[in-house]
Amino acid sequence: MKIDVLVAEIGSTTTVVNAFSGIHTDNPLFIGQGQSPTTVLDGDVTIGLKGAVEDLKSNLNIAEVEYDDFLASSSAAGGLKMTVHGLVYDMTAKAAKEAALGAGAIIHLVTAGRLRRSDIKKIQDIKPNIILIAGGLDFGERDTALYNAEEIAALNLGIPVIYAGNIENHEDIKEIFKDYNSKLYIVDNVYPKVDLLNVEPCRKVIQNAFEEHIVHAPGMTKVRSMVNGPIIPTPGAVMEAAKLLKEDIGDLIVIDVGGATTDVHSVTKDSDEIARILLSPEPEAKRTVEGDLGVYVNMKNVLSRIGEEKLQSELGFDIKPIIENYKPIPKTDEEKRFVEKLTLEAVLTAVKRHAGTVRRLYGESGRKSVAEGKDLTQVKYIIGTGGALTRLPGRADIMEKISESGKGTELFPTKEAKILVDNHYIMASLGVLSKKYPQAALKLLKASLEI
Template sequence: MTNLDPDKIKVILATDCGSTTTKAILIQYVDGEYRQTHRGEAPTTVEKPFADVTMGVVNSVTEIAELAGRRLVGDDGRIISPATETDGCDIYISTSSAGGGLQMMVAGVIAEMTAASAKRAALGAGSIVMDVIAANDGRRPHDQIQRIRDLRPDMILISGGTDGGTTGKVVQISELVAPAKPQPRFGSDYSMPIIYAGNKDAREPVSEVFSEGGFDLQIVDNLRPVLERENLGPARDKIHDIFLEHVMAQAPGYDKLMGWTGAPIMPTPGAVGDILQTVARLQEINVVGVDIGGATTDVFSVFDETFNRTVSANLGMSYSISNVCAEATMPNVLRWVPFDMNERELRNHVKNKMIRPTTIPQTREALMFEQAVAREALRLAYKQHKEFATTLKGVQQQRTVGDTFSQQTSGQTIVDNMKLDLLVASGGVLSHAPRMHQTAMMLIDAFEPEGVTMLAKDSIFMMPHLGVLSSVHAKAAEQVFDRDCLVYLGTSVCAAGTPKPGKTCFKYELTGDRTASGEIIGGQMLLIPMAEGESGTISLAPARGIDLGEGPGKKVQKTVRGGTVGLILDGRGRTLTLPEDRSSCQSTVQGWLDALDVYAETTESMAV
């Protein structure tokens, strides 16, 4: 970790080494604030024939150097630091997901309790969780052992038992892992790292179990010392340490790169989680972030300072598009498409996209279909996230007579769309949509925000860089996040409840940079132009049974911010339901798309 005084850091260079591309950004202190000034990109060089990640880093940084007119790479091929007036940077930082990122297996005694906490720790550290083994996961022991044998994780996290609780069960889990002799993904001559973060009373017998067989056992504090509290920090820190010492060390060139950076290299998703937590803490808001890729969708949330991350494996827009259609079902995908499509042809199109994942939609119809798939992928990923981001399960609750009619159990989701302040989108289908209106509409349809929510997208996938920056300079990270990273789409005002079609859903009055007033009818959507930098105050008077943030029927007054799309008023109600009849569904969806001007007419002639 750097010992630099944050006030003396004026030039920051950051890279994110992805599987295919290394993206570099330059952040400079300009006119009293930190701004992202230049960016560069180059292919990642972790694979043969290059087999040295620093080559891609130097190439991307060289691009920035040329754009910025600033010498960043010295004659020795290293990044120049510290900065002078014309050369170098004060600090260089990096994240990495090259080589498939960090892949882990986790184990615990009870699937819903210690194993769930272990999964949260692993996901929060930025890992892909390949499987969760638990004493009650429904699989027979020899099936569990077979599964462990088949996996080739980078490391294994074992939890189980509260401190002073069960030792037998957690040792039993260890006894399944040890004879399975899981092989690490990289390097046949390196010992499989096992992190034990369970009942402290079981440390000795667990150590005994892993004393032979080529394991590297590391013991940290219990991640669930009591049922009522998680303590994920020590396990998470150890995951990062092992990621650097073992996993990164196996990747070509990373030993060199680690010598260049002023802060530990972080797994990319872990860094994204960090910046969202930093922003949520500094701005005192609740945030949801999503990154939809070709194979997977990551969802991050911070509600009341509690962070959660999920990775929905096989919900993606190219490699996994077929799986999205299978899980969501084709009728659910097609409900977002306002015209008829031949289902047999569509199924073949989906498979063709799966086997040729780099193709792009050429026609508007193809684009609308892909964006319909994206809505379902996002909806399913968010559903999984809500099911995972819960209050701790297994916690005993004291009830009184007054609780008779509100029988809340432990394990309720903490994701509350009415409390959501900021929804951030990233990933190709959202970031590169031809119109930002499409991005906004996909977000609203899939996430169903309630009340007043700001919508934004990550301009150039800068969140990983800012995440690692937040560990050394939180203020710089937050300033760049707000000014350069996010492109604000606008604000959505969405009614919760079941509005009556044709009747008033809510009345609104907007004052400030723009003025407007009127009423939204049940089922209606309306777009009020409100440019980036504009803001105002909206007063809302919902109909009976309709909630806009203060409870059913209660008036609301909130500050709203404009953006590239504007102010979106949504009177469709929550949960969002679409007509079952195909033709009325099509006309309803077409009405919504028209109201938000989602797909502007194009006149391109493709034949020449």
């Protein structure tokens, strides 16, 4: 069987390989999937990759797999760990954080202002894959970013450093890093003017730096012996797919409930009404990741949010045996109903944290309304991906409750938003595929969503 492209999703525990054919035609097809345990801890991720390919061969009942391209996304080896350092938290530090999250990073530290000794110690302990320095509007304040660059360069960590601050600092930043063992990337300012975000150039550089350096991560050193195309962070791949889809069908939100985290990706513009009263700008493409909301690793966190007695009363059966023998994949009807309740709580909480709100302020001139955060009221589609929202029987019902739960002051999607499910669970893989074959990726994505 001729396979045009294999796309691997190298997770922290499982590696999945998806096979696609007809990539160069008007009828690209998703033809099969294989999976195997990830082998980062064995010092060689290709062991798990080869295992997933063997499983794919078994599922397709073929002796050999021939392909032209092998692409990948990865959240293994700790994913893309970053620290972000700006000038003012609500401005440049926030803008830099948005750029990093949208690229698929896991942010371990955000600082504003001059780095303190405690901050330097945290950076050393975190051992980030990439450091992002921002700060200062273009032709504005210069010294904080330069000071932070001096401190970070002196650590000589040998990792990529991205500078995305005041344009006037470019020559000085080059001088600071020229004698140190860090690859320096200089990119457009993420916050060049007041109320103007410019995060997309920085996001692209973050993904390029990740791809260039991830092959040196533990267990990833041999990955280029198999993967001959792009390698991007898995959450960043989902964002790439979301942005591609938005251009075709309109404003949308994508929710991925996993075992440890819940990610929300929105690609939507503010309504005219909200844009007029927004206190600070939001990116069109925004990602939030909730590290306490997962339905396996963080099951007890979500359960405590609901309340054990309340959940048992709602379900009408004893949930203690399920809690005591909790499995990553529910099998029985009772286990599935239990996980659906956890998933609903994770979804509603994550969207609430992602969405903005309208507040009423009272002053000498009377009452006025202001908006903070991301406006989701223009969203036309709510899309579910990830294990829980693609496999649970009640997945559509869970997502329909999003618009029902928004209070008047919360900028939630409206009841007109349609529910879509990534039925083949390939959205991340198609985000990777879109880097090289955008038209084929879009057609495959719409087929998985059944639109």
